[in-house]
Amino acid sequence: AQSVxxxxxxxxxxxxxxxxxxxxxxxxxxPYLFWYVQSPGQGLQLLLKYFSGDTxxxxxxxxxxxxKRSQSSFNLRKxxxxxxxxxxxxxxxxxxxxxxxxYIFGTGxxxxxxx
Amino acid sequence: SAVISQKPxxxxxxxGTSLTIQCQVDSQVTMMFWYRQQPGQSLTLIATANQGSxxxxxxxxxxxxxxxxxxNLTFSxxxxxxxxxxDSSIYLCSVEGQxxxxxxxGNGTRLTVT
Numbered sequence: 001a002q003s004v005x006x007x008x009x010x011x012x013x014x015x016x017x018x019x020x021x022x023x024x025x026x027x028x029x030x031p032y033l034f035w036y037v038q039s040p041g042q043g044l045q046l047l048l049k050y051f052s053g054d055t056x057x058x059x060x061x062x063x064x065x066x067x068k069r070s071q072s073s074f075n076l077r078k079x080x081x082x083x084x085x086x087x088x089x090x091x092x093x094x095x096x097x098x099x100x101x102x103y104i105f106g107t108g109x110x111x112x113x114x115x
Numbered sequence: 116s117a118v119i120s121q122k123p124x125x126x127x128x129x130x131g132t133s134l135t136i137q138c139q140v141d142s143q144v145t146m147m148f149w150y151r152q153q154p155g156q157s158l159t160l161i162a163t164a165n166q167g168s169x170x171x172x173x174x175x176x177x178x179x180x181x182x183x184x185x186x187n188l189t190f191s192x193x194x195x196x197x198x199x200x201x202d203s204s205i206y207l208c209s210v211e212g213q214x215x216x217x218x219x220x221g222n223g224t225r226l227t228v229t
Contacts, residue, residue, distance in 0.1 A: 034217050043207055043220035090157065092218075103218055105158040
């Protein structure tokens, strides 16, 4: 079955440190890939997306993600984390499933940033 | 990207009652979806709100419990009917524009059922 896996439920980093959040997907073809961030009490904000082309995509707030077809991964990175980055991060896949186009979300990674 | 207004932002309701959540978009959009996010969980698609026809529900969700309206290309409502404490969740409206653009979300409705 198609799925999106975020293996890290919680991650804690110090402010200024680098960050990598992992995402793996299971799907026969290359889907559309997304990262969203959800701050407490808020909806989801799109950080970046991958449709095709360059496998390293840049997003808002200094985030980037790299699509690796061989690993079915789309990991999110940031070179230097700010305290305001503390939030929940969701990886998502857009793909054709059972004849319709759907979005599947991972279970999320909660990021805590230490001052 | 589309600006999505969702109302109410939160509510506390008694079991057995119903709540209607409104979603207004500032531009016409092709697809509108309703998601549920239970505490500490990821997003689960409830249904696709189809303009001018009945919504398409995902497995485990039924029209009697979650009736949806979509009278035009900018507005939709989701009703949570005959609520129980298990319905306590965040309900999110989302939209997709033309050509498989990413989903954009409203700020959600935080529902608590007592």
